[in-house]
Amino acid sequence: xxxxxxxxxxxxxxxxxxxxxxxxxxxxxxxxxxxxxxxxxxxxxxxxxxxxxxxxxxxxxxxxxxxxxxxxxxxxxxxxxxxxxxxxxxxxxxxxxxxxxxxxxxxxxxxxxxxxxxxxxxxxxxxxxxxxxxxxxxxxxxxxxxxxxxxxxxxxxxxxxxxxxxxxxxxxxxxxxxxxxxxxxxxxxxxxxxxxxxxxxxxxxxxxxxxxxxxxxxxxxxxxxxxxxxxxxxxxxxxxxxxxxxxxxxxxxxxxxxxxxxxxxxxxxxxxxxxxxxxxxxxxxxxxxxxxxxxxxxxxxxxxxxxxxxxxxxxxxxxxxxxxxxxxxxxxxxxxxxxxxxxxxxxxxxxxxxxxxxxxxxxxxxx
Ligand SMILES: Nc1nc2c(ncn2[C@@H]2O[C@H](COP(=O)(O)OP(=O)(O)OP(=O)(O)O)[C@@H](O)[C@H]2O)c(=O)[nH]1
Ligand SMILES: [Mg+2]
Numbered sequence: 009x010x011x012x013x014x015x016x017x018x019x020x021x022x023x024x025x026x027x028x029x030x031x032x033x034x035x036x037x038x039x040x041x042x043x044x045x046x047x048x049x050x051x052x053x054x055x056x057x058x059x060x061x062x063x064x065x066x067x068x069x070x071x072x073x074x075x076x077x078x079x080x081x082x083x084x085x086x087x088x089x090x091x092x093x094x095x096x097x098x099x100x101x102x103x104x105x106x107x108x109x110x111x112x113x114x115x116x117x118x119x120x121x122x123x124x125x126x127x128x129x130x131x132x133x134x135x136x137x138x139x140x141x142x143x144x145x146x147x148x149x150x151x152x153x154x155x156x157x158x159x160x161x162x163x164x165x166x167x168x169x170x171x172x173x174x175x176x177x178x179x180x181x182x183x184x185x186x187x188x189x190x191x192x193x194x195x196x197x198x199x200x201x202x203x204x205x206x207x208x209x210x211x212x213x214x215x216x217x218x219x220x221x222x223x224x225x226x227x228x229x230x231x232x233x234x235x236x237x238x239x240x241x242x243x244x245x246x247x248x249x250x251x252x253x254x255x256x257x258x259x260x261x262x263x264x265x266x267x268x269x270x271x272x273x274x275x276x277x278x279x280x281x282x283x284x285x286x287x288x289x290x291x292x293x294x295x296x297x298x299x300x301x302x303x304x305x306x307x308x309x310x311x312x313x314x315x316x317x318x319x320x321x322x323x324x325x326x327x328x329x330x331x332x333x334x335x336x337x338x339x340x341x342x343x344x345x346x347x348x349x350x351x352x353x354x355x356x357x358x359x360x361x362x363x364x365x366x367x368x369x370x371x372x373x374x375x
Contacts (some may be wrong), residue, residue: 010050010074013103013285018131019112019122022218022250026110027079029253029277047079053286054279055293055304057336057366064344068300068324070104073293075282075306078104089303098142102206106289107213108281109135113230113247114220132215132238139208140183146205147180172201183209190242212288215245216281221252244284253277293364295336296320297345307363314359317371327373331357336366 014109017023024047031049052072062070080100084336101107111123114261123131154173161169175198182192188209194202202210215238217225227247238245256264257277264276290309294316295302313333320324333355334348342348345368363369 009283010076011044011289011291012076012078012104013102013106013108014078014080016080016101016106017108017135018112020119021067021110021112022114023110023133024079024214025250025254026056026108026218026248026277027077029250029257030077030246030281031214047077048350049077049079051075051077052284053282053293053304053306054276057293058302058304059178060340061101061295061297061302061336061368064340065297065302066225067297067302069302071301071303071308073304075101075179075285077108089292100238100337101208104211107139107211107283108285109213109215110250111135111215111217113217113223114249116220128217130226136186140186140188143189143207143209144180144183146207147183150205151176151180153190171197173223179207188213188243189265191240203269211287212242214281214284214288215216215243216250217247218243218250219247221249221271223247224249224252224273242286242288246280246284248277248280250277290362294363294369296367298370309365312356312359313363313369313371316363316369317373320371323375324371324373327375328359329372329374330359331356331361332370332372333361333363334368335364339368 015023015027019373027047027049030051032051051074053075055072058070058072061067077120078100080097109132111127111128113128115126123134134170151173154169154176158169158173160164175194179189179192179202183189186258189202189207190212192212215234217230217234223230227249231245231247234245234247252271253276256267259267268274268276293304293306293311295304297303305316305319311319313331314325314328316329317331334342334345334353339345339348340351342351342353345354348354
C-alpha cells in the first residue's frame with residue numbers, strides 16, 4: 009500500500025499541471041471534465057541512498073517506494089453545497105493520507121482567475137474554509153446519529169457513545185473557531201475515535217503556490233514570507249512553477265537538470281514536494297535486499313519491525329521470527345553485507361524493534 013496524496017484547489021489553479029509534473033503525465037482515469045473520474049498517477053519516491061546502495065551492491069534491480077497522486081476532478085469549492093459532486097468528491101478525498109492544495113500565483117491574461125483576481129491569501133483561506141465546512145457538516149451528521157442511538161442505548165454502548173459525543177462537541181467548537189483538527193491536541197482515545205471519520209482538516213496539508221516562470225527568481229523570498237504564517241502543525245507551504253516542472257518532467261534527466269540549472273533550481277518538482285510531504289506524514293525509508301533486488305519502503309516513523317514486515321507482505325508479519333538489521337551508515341562503512349557480517353555489525357532484532365530511517369532490514373519468517 010503506497011502513500012496516497014490528493015490534489016485539491018480552485019478551478020484553473022494548476023492542479024492537473026502539478027499532477028503531471030509529479031507523475032510525468034503517466035496518469036490514468038479518463039478524466040475529461042469537472043466532476044468526472046479523477047486522474048490517478050504514481051510517482052517513484054526520489055531516494056538518493058538507493059543509488060548509493062546500488063553502486064555498492066550491484067543489484068539486478070532497484071525498486072523505489074511509490075506515492076500515488078490523485079488529481080481530484082472537480083473544483084473543491086462548494087464541496088458541501090453541491091451534494092452530488094460533494095458526495096463523490098468526499099469519498100475520494102476521505103481515503104487520502106494527505107492533501108495538496110494548489111494555489112494560483114501565476115499571471116496569465118488568457119486564463120481568467122475564477123475569483124476574478126489574483127490573491128494567494130484569499131484562495132488559501134477559501135480552501136481551508138471549504139475543508140472546515142465539510143468537517144462541520146460531518147460532525148453535525150454524526151452528532152445527530154449519536155443522539156438517536158443514545159435513545160435506546162444500554163451501557164457499555166451508552167458510555168462509548170457519550171465519550172464520542174463529547175469529543176465531537178469539542179471538535180465542532182474548534183472548527184467553528186476555524187481551527188483545523190490537525191492542530192488539536194487529541195488524546196490517544198480521541199484520536200482513535202476520529203480516525204474512523206477521515207476528517208479533511210485532520211489530514212496533513214501541503215500548500216503548493218503555483219508560480220509563473222517570471223516569479224522563479226523571487227520564489228525563495230515568497231516562500232519564506234508565506235511560510236512565516238502558514239507553517240503550522242502538520243501544514244507546510246512551498247512554491248513551485250508547475251508548468252515548467254511539467255515540461256521538465258517530459259525530458260530525460262540530464263536535459264532536465266541542464267534547464268533546472270539555468271533557472272537556478274536545485275531539485276526536481278517531485279523532490280520539492282515529496283520532502284515536505286514525508287515530513288508532514290512522519291514517513292521514513294527503510295531498505296530490503298532480497299534476491300538481487302534493492303527496494304525502498306516508506307513507513308511511519310515509530311513503526312516496529314513486525315509492522316514493517318507486514319508492510320512488505322502479510323505472511324512476513326504472520327510468520328515473523330526476527331529481523332537482521334544494519335544502519336545505512338554502518339553498511340556504507342563496511343562496503344557490503346558479507347563484510348558487515350564479519351565485523352558483527354548485523355544486529356538481530358525482535359518484533360518490537362523500532363525501524364530507523366535508512367535501516368537495511370532482512371526479515372526472517374516462516375509460513
Ligand atoms: N502561464 C502559466 N500558466 C499556467 C501555469 N500553471 C498552469 N497554467 C495554465 O493554467 C491552465 C489551468 O491549469 P490546469 O493545470 O489545467 O489547472 P486545473 O486546476 O487542473 O484546472 P481545471 O481542472 O480545469 O479546473 C492551463 O492552461 C495551464 O497551462 C503557470 O505557471 N504559468
Ligand atoms: Mg484539472
